[in-house]
Amino acid sequence: MSVIRCPWCGSPVKVLGNRWECGWCGDCGNLPSLSPSERAKIRLDNVSNLSLDGLERGVLSILNGIQEHFGNEEDAKLLAFRLAIYGMSHALLPPGNRTQDNLQLLQAFFQSYAFCTAGEVWATACNGKPAFEEQFLLTKACIGSFWETLLPNLPRYEAYRPWPNWLFQAVDGLSQVESFFSGQGDSDLFDAFQEALNAHWSIYPILHPDRAALEDAIRRWDFSENEWICRDLLIAAFPEAASHWTAEELLQIDTADLLLETSEREPETAIQMMKLLLDTAESHLQEPEAAELLLGNDLYDLCQSQRVQPYLLQQLKQDDHLARQLFQSAYMGYPQDTLLQTCEACGETVLGAHLQELLEQNPYFDG
Numbered sequence: 307m308s309v310i311r312c313p314w315c316g317s318p319v320k321v322l323g324n325r326w327e328c329g330w331c332g333d334c335g336n337l338p339s340l341s342p343s344e345r346a347k348i349r350l351d352n353v354s355n356l357s358l359d360g361l362e363r364g365v366l367s368i369l370n371g372i373q374e375h376f377g378n379e380e381d382a383k384l385l386a387f388r389l390a391i392y393g394m395s396h397a398l399l400p401p402g403n404r405t406q407d408n409l410q411l412l413q414a415f416f417q418s419y420a421f422c423t424a425g426e427v428w429a430t431a432c433n434g435k436p437a438f439e440e441q442f443l444l445t446k447a448c449i450g451s452f453w454e455t456l457l458p459n460l461p462r463y464e465a466y467r468p469w470p471n472w473l474f475q476a477v478d479g480l481s482q483v484e485s486f487f488s489g490q491g492d493s494d495l496f497d498a499f500q501e502a503l504n505a506h507w508s509i510y511p512i513l514h515p516d517r518a519a520l521e522d523a524i525r526r527w528d529f530s531e532n533e534w535i536c537r538d539l540l541i542a543a544f545p546e547a548a549s550h551w552t553a554e555e556l557l558q559i560d561t562a563d564l565l566l567e568t569s570e571r572e573p574e575t576a577i578q579m580m581k582l583l584l585d586t587a588e589s590h591l592q593e594p595e596a597a598e599l600l601l602g603n604d605l606y607d608l609c610q611s612q613r614v615q616p617y618l619l620q621q622l623k624q625d626d627h628l629a630r631q632l633f634q635s636a637y638m639g640y641p642q643d644t645l646l647q648t649c650e651a652c653g654e655t656v657l658g659a660h661l662q663e664l665l666e667q668n669p670y671f672d673g
Contacts, residue, residue: 313341358414361486365390365419367479374472386476387421389452392442393480397487398431408487446502453503458514462531463507469500477503509553515542524586527596536604537561539586540579544568547575561604569608573617580605584631594670597637609641615648623657633664638671 310326312319317330327334369386376382394412398404412424430437443450461467468474477499478492485492511532520532520539529535537560541548547568548556559567561583569576583600590596601609608614609632622629622645633642642665649658665671 310340313339358411358418361411361415361483364393364479364482364486364492367475367482369479371472371475371477371479374475375470385452387419388438389442389476389480390483391422391427392436392438393483394437394487395427395431396436396439397484398428399434399436400488403488404428404431411486444499444502446505449502449506453506457507457510460507462511463504509557511538512541512553512556515539517542521586524583525589527587527590527593534560536583536600537564539582540564543582544575544579547572547579562607565604565608566611569611569614573611573614576608576614577617577621580608581625581628584628588631591631591635594636597635601632601635601637601641602639606639606641610644615645616652618645619648619652619654619657622661623654629661630664633661634668636670638665638668 309318310321311317312326312328312331312333314333315328315331317328319326319328321337325334325336326340365387368390369383372386372389373379373382376385398408409424409428412427416422416424416427427437436443439450441450441452444453456473460470460473469477478496481492481496481499484490484495488495515538517539520535520542523529523532523535524539532538537556540561541556541564548564550567550571551559556564565576565579568579583604584591587596587600591600609618622632632645642661646658646661646665649655649661
């Protein structure tokens with residue numbers, strides 16, 4: 307509580323409702339009779355009583371989240387206060403939010419937390435740019451360096467997976483801080499921040515694929531962290547072919563679509579994609595579940611594509627390893643039948659006979 311002083315003798319006075327009384331000289335009066343500086347103290351106290359506790363809780367949530375992730379270091383505390391100040395100044399960018407009440411709330415906060423001054427935060431907002439924008443900007447179109455450096459270390463994004471607790475706390479605190487100065491609901495702000503961060507988080511593996519890790523996961527046949535590892539490996543290994551789509555579009559297509567659409571433009575590239583998947587997963591081709599995923603799903607349409615088949619037959623004539631992968635795996639079905647029919651239609655009798663022989667040697671072939 308600020309000390310309010312008597313305008314006559316300078317002694318502390320007691321404020322009762324709209325009046326003040328001086329216990330030293332006995333003077334009293336209405337609040338407007340106090341000097342402007344003393345009335346400002348009362349306004350700050352009123353703001354503190356109404357809003358400061360809530361603002362502090364928002365800043366504390368940011369601090370707790372940042373320290374949980376980065377450790378209880380002085381640098382983490384500095385980072386947390388910078389994020390809070392970004393939120394304050396960002397909320398004050400619209401001129402309509404730069405009210406006397408918001409200025410008093412800033413002043414009350416920075417009286418207790420002298421990281422900087424209310425005037426500095428206010429001036430930054432008046433200049434049309436939030437403090438620490440390059441570090442903490444968070445929109446669907448662009449993110450600051452703080453969020454960008456987090457993305458490689460976050461778990462792979464999944465739509466229904468809860469955020470790490472520390473990240474939730476930090477963003478929830480930022481939402482609360484902005485809410486006090488913008489008038490928007492903190493839950494609405496959180497939803498907007500969450501949507502923005504999720505947009506960048508979800509496309510990060512597409513923009514920065516780790517080919518070695520993807521190949522290792524397929525060799526182990528481990529889809530626990532990423533159900534789209536086959537698609538993502540093709541994106542990593544064939545970036546030029548993948549460049550025909552945006553990152554957002556790549557997220558919406560599966561492995562079969564990626565292969566088939568690539569084959570329409572570059573059938574030979576699509577065959578190389580096929581070979582990469584089969585070579586990487588080769589130790590699992592005798593496992594019915596794995597073979598069905600590859601040949602009965604991912605490569606199913608590609609093997610039957612009339613655009614691809616002439617190129618594929620030529621590849622099979624010189625690549626017996628690929629022929630054995632296609633005709634001696636644990637999945638038998640329409641793709642093999644279609645290729646045999648194509649051999650017959652194209653006059654490739656020698657190749658057709660060889661593929662038929664491979665098929666008949668396959669214990670999974672039932673005739």
